Amino acid sequence: MKRPAQxxxxxxxxxxxxxxxxxxxxxxxxxQYRAMHxxxxxxxxxxxxxxxxxxxxxxxxxxxxxxxxxQQGQAIDHLGEVWAVPLAEARLSxxxxxxxxxxxxxxxxxxxxxxxxxxxxxxxxxxxxxAAATALPAELRTLARxxxxxxxxxxxxxxxxxxxxxxxAAKAEAGAADAPVQPANFEQLAWLxxxxxxxxxxxxxxxxxPGPSKVNLNTAPREVIAALFEGMDLASAERxxxxxxxQPLRTLDDAKKLLPATVDVSAExxxxxxxxxxxxxxxxxxxxxxxxxxxxxxxxxxMLVLSRxxxxxxxxxxxx
Numbered sequence: 001m002k003r004p005a006q007x008x009x010x011x012x013x014x015x016x017x018x019x020x021x022x023x024x025x026x027x028x029x030x031x032q033y034r035a036m037h038x039x040x041x042x043x044x045x046x047x048x049x050x051x052x053x054x055x056x057x058x059x060x061x062x063x064x065x066x067x068x069x070x071q072q073g074q075a076i077d078h079l080g081e082v083w084a085v086p087l088a089e090a091r092l093s094x095x096x097x098x099x100x101x102x103x104x105x106x107x108x109x110x111x112x113x114x115x116x117x118x119x120x121x122x123x124x125x126x127x128x129x130x131a132a133a134t135a136l137p138a139e140l141r142t143l144a145r146x147x148x149x150x151x152x153x154x155x156x157x158x159x160x161x162x163x164x165x166x167x168x169a170a171k172a173e174a175g176a177a178d179a180p181v182q183p184a185n186f187e188q189l190a191w192l193x194x195x196x197x198x199x200x201x202x203x204x205x206x207x208x209x210p211g212p213s214k215v216n217l218n219t220a221p222r223e224v225i226a227a228l229f230e231g232m233d234l235a236s237a238e239r240x241x242x243x244x245x246x247q248p249l250r251t252l253d254d255a256k257k258l259l260p261a262t263v264d265v266s267a268e269x270x271x272x273x274x275x276x277x278x279x280x281x282x283x284x285x286x287x288x289x290x291x292x293x294x295x296x297x298x299x300x301x302x303m304l305v306l307s308r309x310x311x312x313x314x315x316x317x318x319x320x
Contacts, residue, residue, distance in 0.1 A: 048283050051092065052292045052310075055114050055281035059083075060296060060303040062116065063277060067301050070273070077118065077274045078218035078248035089113035089284070111284040119276035119295065121219035122207040123227065125189075127269075128161055129168045130212045138230070138269075145227035149234070150201040156194070163192035183208060185295075185307065209295070210306055214271040217255050218248050228270060231263045248272070275299070 062083045070076070078084075092110040123146055128139045144157040167180040181191050186208050190199060205224050215228055222237035239258050240249070249255050249272045256265050279294040295306045 048285065048290050051110070051112060051283055052281045052290065055087075055112060056279055056292070056294055056305070056308075059114065059116050059277075059279040059281075059294075060305075063296065063298055063303055064301055067298055074250055076218060076248055076250055076272045077216060078244065078272075080248060083116045083277070084118075084219075086116075087112070087114040089282075109286075112282070113284075114279070114281045117278045117280070118216055118219040118274045119207055119209060119278050120213050120216045120271070120274040121221065121224070122205055123215060123224055124213045125160075125164060125206060125208045126210070127212045129165055135268075141230070142227050146205055146223065147202070149223045149227060150205055152198050152201050156198055159193060160189070164189075167192065185309070187309075209276055210297075213276060214269055216272065216274045217252070217270050218244055218272050219274065229259075229263050229265060231260065236260065236263070 066077070066081060066083050089111050090113070092112050123142060125143075128136075128143060131139045140157070140161055143161060147157040147160075163180050164183075167182045181188075183189050183191055186199075186203065186206065189202075189208065190196070194202075204221060205227075215224060217225060217240060220228075222234055222241050225237035225240055226232045226234050236259050240255055243249075243258055251272060252265050252267055252270060254272075255270070256263075259265065275298050277296045277298065279296055281292045281294075283290045290310065292308060292310045294308045297304045297306055
C-alpha cells in the first residue's frame with residue numbers, strides 16, 4: 001500500500017533534480033554567452049584604440065613632414081597643403097599589406113576616415129584670459145564682434161568673458177566656492193552658462209587652447225578675420241579669403257596690401273603659420289561609430305599630444 005506514495009516521492013525528487021540541473025545549465029550557458037560578448041566588446045575596444053592610435057600617428061607624421069618643409073623654406077601653413085586634405089572614408093582592409101588578401105572576410109567591416117584642422121583658424125579664448133590690462137579691451141571687442149557675427153544672443157560676449165576670467169582667476173585656483181569651474185576645452189564652456197544653441201553658433205569660430213595663440217590668416221574663416229582687427233568688415237575679410245585660395249599669404253604684409261590703410265594688422269594677434277592642430281579620427285564598425293579628437297601642438301619637429309577625447313556614437317546619430 002506504500003508503493004504509490006514512494007513512487008510519487010521518487011518522481012517528485014527526480015523532477016526537482018532535473019529542474020535544478022536545467023537551471024544550472026541555463027545559468028552556465030548565460031554566463032558563457034555574457035563572457036563571450038564581454039570578450040568581443042573588449043577586443044573590439046582594444047582594436048579600435050589601436051586603429052585610432054595609428055590614425056593619430058599618421059597625422060603626426062604628416063605634420064612633421066610639413067614642419068621639415070617649413071624649415072627648408074618660408075614657414076607658412078595654408079589650406080592647400082597635404083595636411084588639410086581629409087582622409088575619405090575607406091574600408092580598413094584597403095590599408096593592409098599587399099601580400100595579404102583584403103577580400104578575406106575574417107570579421108566585421110570597419111571603415112576609417114579622418115581630418116586634420118588648424119586650431120589657430122579660430123579665435124582662442126585663452127587670449128582673453130591671459131590678456132594684460134592694456135590688451136584686454138581689444139580682446140573684449142574681438143569677442144563681442146565675433147558673437148555678433150555668429151548670431152549669438154545679446155550679452156553673450158559679456159557673460160562669456162566675465163565667467164571665463166573668473167574661472168581662471170587666482171581665487172578660482174584657490175578653490176573659491178562661488179567661482180566657476182575652469183573649462184579645459186570648448187565643450188566645457190557650457191559650464192559657464194552658455195546654451196547648446198550658442199555653443200553651436202560659436203563652434204566654427206572659437207576655441208580654447210592651453211595657452212595664448214595667434215590667428216592664422218591663411219586658414220581662418222572670414223568671420224574670425226573680420227572680428228580680429230578694428231575697422232575690418234566682412235567684405236575686407238572675404239577679399240583675404242578669396243586671394244589666399246590662389247596664393248597663400250606668406251607674410252602679414254601680404255594681408256595689409258588687401259586691407260584699408262586704417263586697419264592695423266598686428267603681429268601680436270595674427271600670423272601665417274600655426275602650431276596647434278586638431279586631429280579627428282573616425283572609425284565606423286557595424287552600427288557604431290567611434291570618434292576621437294586629439295589636440296596636437298607642433299614644436300619644431302616634435303608633435304605633442306595635449307589631449308584626446310573619444311566619443312561613442314550610433315550610426316544614425318553620426319550620419320545626421
